[in-house]
Amino acid sequence: MSADLECPICDADIPLESDASTGDLVLCSYCKVTFKLLKKKDKWVLVEEYEV
Numbered sequence: 001m002s003a004d005l006e007c008p009i010c011d012a013d014i015p016l017e018s019d020a021s022t023g024d025l026v027l028c029s030y031c032k033v034t035f036k037l038l039k040k041k042d043k044w045v046l047v048e049e050y051e052v
């Protein structure tokens with residue numbers, strides 16, 4: 001199952017690791033912003049790290 005994420009800032013595709021879990025930090029390689037990965041119901045969302 002491919003479940004790529006989209007960067008909320010620059011809309012770049014961010015590959016979701018198969019062993020990803022909630023709370024993981026994900027770096028967008030385009031805008032160099034680090035996001036925290038959160039699972040909401042059955043979908044993944046990215047939040048900017050400083051909001052946590």
Ligand SMILES: [Zn+2]
Pocket residue numbers: 007008009010011012028029030031032033
């Ligand atoms: Zn980005």
